[in-house]
Amino acid sequence: MHEHHAYVDLPGHALFFGAALIGTHAFKQNITGGAFEALAAGTNDSLAVPNYEDGSNGWLLDAWGANSANVYDVDLRSPSMHDNTRGIRLSGNIKPAAGDPQILMPRKLRQKLYKSDVLTAEVNATATNNQAFDFLSYFENLDGAQQRLMSWAEIEARAVDTVGIFVGPTAGAAGDWGATRALSADDDRLKADTSYAILGATSQLRCCALSITGPETSGRRITMPLLPDENETAGFFLDLSERWNLPLIPVINANNKNNILLQVADPNGATAPHVSLVMIELG
Secondary structure, eight states, X not given: OOOOOEEEEXXXXXXXXXXXXXXXXXXXXXXXXXXXXXXXXXXXXXXBOOOOOTTOOEEEEEXXXXXXXXXXXXXXXOTTSSOSSSSEEEEEOOOSSTTOOEEOSOTTOOXXXXXXXXXXXXXXXXXXOOEEEEEEEEESOOTTOOOOEEOXXXXXXXXXXXXXXXXXXXXXXXXXXXXXXXXTSSOOXXXXXXXXXXXXXXXXXXXXXXXXXXXXXXXXXXXXXXXXXXXXXXXXXXXXXXXXXXXXXXXXXXXXTTTOEXXXXXXXXSOOOOEEXXXXXXX
């Protein structure tokens, strides 16, 4: 088994170098319709699987999608997966309303990712629709990635108080990521020299993808959907960590609040979802 390198955040709480949680956004506006067509990776995203370390693993943990107006099919495939024709083909509806994102993968299913593989993401839907498709991957040991990720057990042992921090990013008009907005831009209440775990987020509006990037994410994008059911999103990373028994909850230090950047992307264009990050102060 490949040995992770670790540093100690507090006595007895090791955080691993090399572990990485990475979100990918794919989209197309004004699709042709009637047949499968390619989705493009969002700005600074890539459909290529990173060259993670030998002896370690990479997994697709979750996937979700949204269409601006109608039902749709998406697929994610590669030469290394089951087949390179349709691969993982998934169907999405528009309940409760058009444009609402929905989780598309079974809760207890993860798909192995093959290092340096190039994925293809596609959609088949109604002409002129806008489509988004997002997926979240985990890599046990990715050279250069030193994300600060913890398990719920570690966080619960250090939990002090829960806090909700409002951030107001706006999605890009053409389905891509919008402008970055700092964690401190709208609601600057975090305590200096204090660590906080990001459990998830709630939102006034549904939105296909929320991205968190900063020093503690090793500059990689960690994403989650803003779903119709707030109960699914408020503890999104907590639930993901519990489901897979892995350290999948992002932890940040308040001193980096100006460098923790949030973005959103949505097929409906310049959505302004009014996000509240659900966080726990750590002692």
